[in-house]
Amino acid sequence: MSATISHSFWNNVSYNARRYPLGVAGGIIMIVFVLAAIFASAVAPLDPFNTNAKASLAAPGPVYLMGADMMGRDVFSRLIHGARVSLAVALGATIIGSGIGCAVGLACGYIGGWFDLLVQRVTEVMQALPLLVMALVITASLGPSLRNTIVAIAIPLIPTVARVIRSNVLSLREMPYVEAAKATGMSEWRIAIIHVLPNTLAPLIVLATAQLGSTILTEASLSFLGLGVPEPYPSWGRMLSESAAEYVRTAPWLVIYPGLAISLVVFGSNLLGDALRDALDPRQRD
């Protein structure tokens, strides 16, 4: 029995992989990124924090694969450790944002009435403020740190998620099997948890993957503006920030590689997100 399940699972995977080659490419990029983040200390050839006067602004070469920054720190090792920061922010913000957004969306769809109306208005208020502007004001109030960056990016995500979940719940409630469950006398909450929640999972995954990219971009922008994750943690956006911009001509590797890392990971998450959407939730195709 279990053999057939796993067999059909792999069939399914290979079918989808053939159908969405770009999605597979995105998946591979993301896996590499996640592995780099998890095993950063083992993978990075050098200590990302170690300063070295002799290697200041060293050009890419055999020791410093992607060159060294002004402090003589290895750019390649910093990029690998930087994946940690990006991953922490992306996962943290997406999980918190989606989690709360999901709860709010479910509640809206179920409680309805004044609660729904209130949340709707709050959602509209939050959507009137651009993600980066919100995040800027929040980090400025809380002070720059990893935790605050995650919070600042998570909060603006909530309404987007809540809105999608809500509309999903509303349509699910009309479904025959939910009606049937109701007829058997199941409580509303049990229906919500057993029948409705699992069915919102697909759109939630699609949405969360799509948001991964924008959280990484927002973190990079915040750090670039000096309000994100502070030194000496190697955040990609920070590496690109002012001090790197100072070496546009003398040390271009300080500008090229961190930007490449950001773009590649966001690109990967976009590819993956597109494929997942096509596979799991065809209704949302644009």
Added chain:
Amino acid sequence: MSRLLRRLAIAGVCALSLWTGAAQAQKQGGVLRITHRDNPPSASIHEEATISTDMPFMGVFNNLVVFAPDAKQNRLEAVVPELATSWAYSDGDRTLTFKLRDGVKWHDGKPFTAEDVKCTWDVVSGKVDGKMRKNPRKTWWFDIKDIVVDNPLQVTFHLYDPQPSFLVMLSGGFSPVYPCHVPAPQMRTHPIGTGPFKFVEFKQNESIRLERNKDYWKPGQPYLDGIEYSIIANRSTAVLALESGKFDMNITGELTPELVKDVQKEVPGMQCLVQPSNTQGNLLINRDRPPFDDAKIRRALVLSIDRKAFSDILSRGIYNIGGAMLAPPEGLWGWSKEFMATVPGYGADVEKSREEGRKIMASLGYSAEKPLQLKVSTRNIPDYRDAAVLLIDHLKNVYIQGELEPLDSAVWYARLLKKDYAVGMNVQGTGIDDPDVMFFENYTCGSERNYTAYCNKDLEVLFHKQSQMKDFEARKQIVWQIDKTLQEDGARPIVYQAQGGTCWWPHVKGLHLAVNSIYNHWRLDDAWLER
């Protein structure tokens, strides 16, 4: 060797500019365009302590006395009259009388009189509430007993004690004469002076414009039609803008030695000077907050610092190493090499110092596995951040695990004043290379800018003693001792003395740069453009 070469190059540039200045006749006209680094907090020089305000607005004002433009080193002997025509000491050097220039007018047409002088120093010395929001250099003027207007063209300063440095402080760019009749809020937004240039407009984060004062009291001057500062925060953009010819020079002392090299490679004719900016990187340790109330931990912290590594990384070895006072030959009061070697932590063998630091930490129960965790606070701009990152790396050597806490400028100063930090990496400039300025501003008990609240009454007696001394050499010996004690006590350990580069196109003439301060030569009334 490279230091020697650099000094020779400086001398060469200076000689060249002197020679060309003498050989050519000044030309009238043109607007001098200068890149600026950030938004000045206000236009009022007396209320600010940054080159961002000092340089652009110095041309609006005059002082009583100034450092002679062609004197390369700011010192007492170089002081010459400006709004004063002469001065005289009496009463055992406790009374200083200035005769004032006649017929000088403020930019709004009102006449300049002795009242304005009295007004200005009554306010900055804190005797009269001038409604200024801040008064960063109040401690400079501790020696003023009172100021008497003898007649509209003569004013007398009565001092508590003789103070040779008093004239030096009056000569700095931070000591302009303000008009009595203009309220402080206006001076912050639309300053009125007697200087060669009138204020036109100050657009936040964008530009500052000055225009020629046609009624300037120096006949025929200034030569420039105006000066325009454009604020370009990104250094590399500013450099490219300078190279493209859109600008004639950059704000003084802002280019790193690395960038200066780059500029001169791209534009071979570009004139550049890398000089001490009278700015120092120093370590702030909050001696009231455990565990730093323990002198041993403070000492271990200081022992971890490799000053040479700071200089090498931040400036390719160009930054000076020294104590509170600027190192010679540019500085007048800094330690000699021989004397410096006797100061703890300044020895050549860093590893030995660090070993000692580790021993101290180990005796307090710390180790590589169980390091002391702390936050290193700093201002969130590159100069500060870079230094703090290096500091954190060095602290690792004595079992201290630092985490950076970057703070926006506004928050940073707020925290300093509230002493709300554990360890801070600070970069601080002083307007004039002078012991009175340095000690009274930063190290006296209760001074506003004494961020670490260091207080040593015995040392303060010495502050006053050296302040009254006329004999330069004898005074210098005491200054060296004071400086040594400050470092031994870890009052505010000096990590490096910064240098900064100024570049200008060869068609800019009549610039004067002193080797021991960047703050004092921006009147620009004899600058001109050869185009």
Added chain:
Amino acid sequence: MLTYLIRRLLLMIVTLFGVSVAIFLLLRIVPGNIADILFDSAGMIDPSEKQKIIADLGLDLPLPLQYWSWLNGVLHGELGFSYVSEKPVIDEILPRIPITARLAGLALVFAICAGVPLGVISAVKQNTKLDYALRVLSLSGLSMPSFWLGLLILMACVRWFGTIPIYDRAPASIWAWIAMLAIPAASVGFRSSALIMRLTRSSMLEILRQDFVRTAKSKGLSDNAVTYDHALRNALLPVITTIGVETAFLMGGLIVTETVFNIPGVARFLVEAIRWRDYPMVQNLVMFIAIVVVTVNLIVDLLYMLVDPRIRYSE
């Protein structure tokens, strides 16, 4: 239609009201009193000045009253004073709006000019190598941080021309003006163009699949005539959608782009104001941005109705 419009306008006012409450509260739950921060950060010494700040900001009043006095000021165009420049906030914000507006406009023009044709081509050549290449291009447009793109362009300029476009308040000619803003506009508009391209492609594909196109083709109309006629008619929707979706994002892009290219617009100004904790300024700037976003969204919805009569607002 009219009732819908009135309903939307009312909702818009409710939203803006909510925004004002949110931003007001957000800036007041900040740890520490604003007056303290202002007072200390400026290194002020005179306690009477602190009292003045408190009085100026109305911090001695109860919260609802403070809020009301600010709202009342906003409604009358009196936004208070900046604490950094000591000038009226309105005088600081107003002159910067056109700079950002021009940049945003130019970015949009760029996005449309690049996005629509590429989207059409991509749809017509569906599943060819060209289509794949264009899709990857558009996805990379959505993946690159605009400040990095800006830096790359700057680096290219330095390499090839030895210099970079530098912002000038009074450019010599209209061409100088365009040259100066073109590069920042392109770097911030690239993302929007990628989005327009995607949407154009998918809406084109849908239309190409529809019966009347097949009919037109079978009637013997040439391929191109059918395709491009419909393409142009249907390109409008993705463009409008993009504007709706992207206004908020564009604002973020403008903040970093204005920083990279040293353009003294209103977006970068927000960052500066935040850095200096210039709360009267931050409060009003955020409000201004919200007004722009909400207004653009309203206009987009109305345009939808005009362009696509299928969409009805009977709800």
